[in-house]
Amino acid sequence: MDSPQLSLSELQGMIKNAMELALPDSYWVRAEISELTVNRSGHCYLDLIETDSANNITARVRATIWSYTFRMLKPYFESTTGQLFSEGIKVLLNAKVEYHEVYGLSLNVRDIDPTYTLGDMAQQRRVIIARLEEEGIFDMNKELELPLVPQRVAIISSPTAAGLQDFIDQLHNNPQRIKFYTKLFPAVMQGKEAPASIIQALDRIFEYEEFFDAVAIIRGGGAQVDLVAFDNYDLAFHITQFPLPVITGIGHDKDDSVADLVAHTRLKTPTAVAEFLISTVEEFTSYLAELEQQFVDAVNDRLQENREQLNNLLNSISGLARMRIKDEQQLLQISELKLKTGLESYFQEKKNAFHLLASEIKSSTGIFIRHRQNLLARSVEKTRFSTKTINWKKGNELKTIRHELKYKVEDKLKFENQQMLRLQETLRLVDPQQILKRGFSLTYKNGKLLKSVEQLAKGDRIETRLADGTLESNIQLITQNS
Amino acid sequence: MATKKISYKEAITEIEDILEKIENDELDVDELSEKVKQVSALIKICKDKLQKTEEEVEKILEEMEDK
Numbered sequence: 001m002d003s004p005q006l007s008l009s010e011l012q013g014m015i016k017n018a019m020e021l022a023l024p025d026s027y028w029v030r031a032e033i034s035e036l037t038v039n040r041s042g043h044c045y046l047d048l049i050e051t052d053s054a055n056n057i058t059a060r061v062r063a064t065i066w067s068y069t070f071r072m073l074k075p076y077f078e079s080t081t082g083q084l085f086s087e088g089i090k091v092l093l094n095a096k097v098e099y100h101e102v103y104g105l106s107l108n109v110r111d112i113d114p115t116y117t118l119g120d121m122a123q124q125r126r127v128i129i130a131r132l133e134e135e136g137i138f139d140m141n142k143e144l145e146l147p148l149v150p151q152r153v154a155i156i157s158s159p160t161a162a163g164l165q166d167f168i169d170q171l172h173n174n175p176q177r178i179k180f181y182t183k184l185f186p187a188v189m190q191g192k193e194a195p196a197s198i199i200q201a202l203d204r205i206f207e208y209e210e211f212f213d214a215v216a217i218i219r220g221g222g223a224q225v226d227l228v229a230f231d232n233y234d235l236a237f238h239i240t241q242f243p244l245p246v247i248t249g250i251g252h253d254k255d256d257s258v259a260d261l262v263a264h265t266r267l268k269t270p271t272a273v274a275e276f277l278i279s280t281v282e283e284f285t286s287y288l289a290e291l292e293q294q295f296v297d298a299v300n301d302r303l304q305e306n307r308e309q310l311n312n313l314l315n316s317i318s319g320l321a322r323m324r325i326k327d328e329q330q331l332l333q334i335s336e337l338k339l340k341t342g343l344e345s346y347f348q349e350k351k352n353a354f355h356l357l358a359s360e361i362k363s364s365t366g367i368f369i370r371h372r373q374n375l376l377a378r379s380v381e382k383t384r385f386s387t388k389t390i391n392w393k394k395g396n397e398l399k400t401i402r403h404e405l406k407y408k409v410e411d412k413l414k415f416e417n418q419q420m421l422r423l424q425e426t427l428r429l430v431d432p433q434q435i436l437k438r439g440f441s442l443t444y445k446n447g448k449l450l451k452s453v454e455q456l457a458k459g460d461r462i463e464t465r466l467a468d469g470t471l472e473s474n475i476q477l478i479t480q481n482s
Numbered sequence: 483m484a485t486k487k488i489s490y491k492e493a494i495t496e497i498e499d500i501l502e503k504i505e506n507d508e509l510d511v512d513e514l515s516e517k518v519k520q521v522s523a524l525i526k527i528c529k530d531k532l533q534k535t536e537e538e539v540e541k542i543l544e545e546m547e548d549k
């Protein structure tokens with residue numbers, strides 16, 4: 001073998017020199033971070049890859065960011081992109097190719113262009129959104145109706161997150177003292193495992209779908225940001241398909257992640273989520289109070305209406321009553337009038353009866369007087385006869401007896417005369433003439449005493465006897481008492 | 483009559499229905515007093531549910547913890 005022999009280090013040195021000659025500059029390289037470790041000294045070691053559309057690795061190289069560079073680049077990158085400098089992201093790096101005799105080839109990263117990552121993230125997000133839209137599921141969680149009172153809240157968060165306890169305290173100590181029920185379903189909230197961990201938590205909540213009103217995915221405030229975890233198709237898909245409204249408060253101030261975009265309600269921070277839940281319930285309580293007021297008003301209006309109706313009824317009743325009273329008064333007046341005429345005719349009737357009685361008395365008195373006169377005449381005759389007889393028989397005794405007799409006769413006559421005078425006085429009192437003098441009258445038709453208007457017809461001629469004469473008249477009007 | 487299990491939505495819907503009936507003069511006075519009782523009960527159920535802790539619910543939460 002004439003060919004010269006090289007030691008391994010000589011060869012490595014040649015490669016190193018050749019590479020330095022061939023690749024003297026630094027280059028902007030697009031790559032995806034496949035692995036990332038930071039050692040104790042603060043040096044960052046990366047495994048960069050490139051994949052094709054089928055996700056096959058088509059290139060791979062190691063890279064290093066020395067600690068003094070990394071200390072500046074990391075915060076710059078993260079604050080610009082709102083994304084952790086971590087595995088899984090695509091980056092545009094400025095690097096120099098270096099070759100080390102022991103460690104071989106690696107890229108020495110000197111700078112990073114965060115705008116590339118931002119663009120890539122946006123691009124990824126667009127792809128995920130387009131896919132979700134294409135599948136027609138993008139709005140599915142938004143279409144769910146948030147219960148009127150989201151009182152039972154399933155929380156997905158990291159149990160160690162600082163914001164978690166604040167969130168729970170805020171919910172439970174709300175000013176309206178609304179009772180909230182919360183339950184934490186722990187999950188990893190950043191890095192590569194985050195999407196799967198959150199999906200797992202969602203699956204656990206799914207078991208209690210009936211129990212909860214809403215899911216709150218929250219991440220405590222702080223510097224740590226990791227959008228890529230939430231710009232994930234699988235997680236977004238699970239959120240869209242979840243049967244409960246999902247509310248996000250995953251704390252980043254750049255663009256909304258896809259998880260935010262597909263969530264029912266997206267909010268910036270856990271505090272905002274708590275405020276949202278409380279104000280939703282407050283909206284309900286004030287609506288309830290409003291309904292209560294409306295109800296009270298409506299009932300009062302209704303009662304007022306009824307009172308008015310009642311008053312109207314009362315008014316019409318008293319109007320009717322007044323009319324009725326008026327009618328009754330008229331009837332009463334008519335009755336009064338009828339009674340008056342009735343009384344008059346009653347008195348007339350009585351008067352007639354009285355006349356009749358009077359004439360009867362008169363005739364019976366006449367008979368009585370004649371009878372007495374007869375008796376008296378007979379007595380006189382008898383006495384005269386007896387006297388004659390006695391004269392004849394006892395002439396002597398005659399004088400005494402005559403004398404006696406004379407007295408007796410005189411007494412008797414006197415008595416009889418007195419009796420007669422008394423009778424005459426009685427007669428005078430019951431004499432119809434006297435009654436007529438007192439204003440009563442007798443009415444005759446064809447010489448017959450009238451006792452009823454039924455005996456009469458209009459135009460009849462009647463004779464009325466008064467005390468001092470008679471008069472004749474024609475009937476013009478007959479009113480019969482009812 | 484409303485049960486304890488009635489949801490907020492059911493309660494509100496019922497109150498709204500009754501309110502509408504009253505406003506449209508569809509209830510007579512006798513029914514009105516019945517409805518006043520019903521609505522008061524519904525409002526009370528809602529308020530209790532909003533502010534009072536339901537033991538049942540707490541118990542379910544505790545059972546989740548055990549898993």
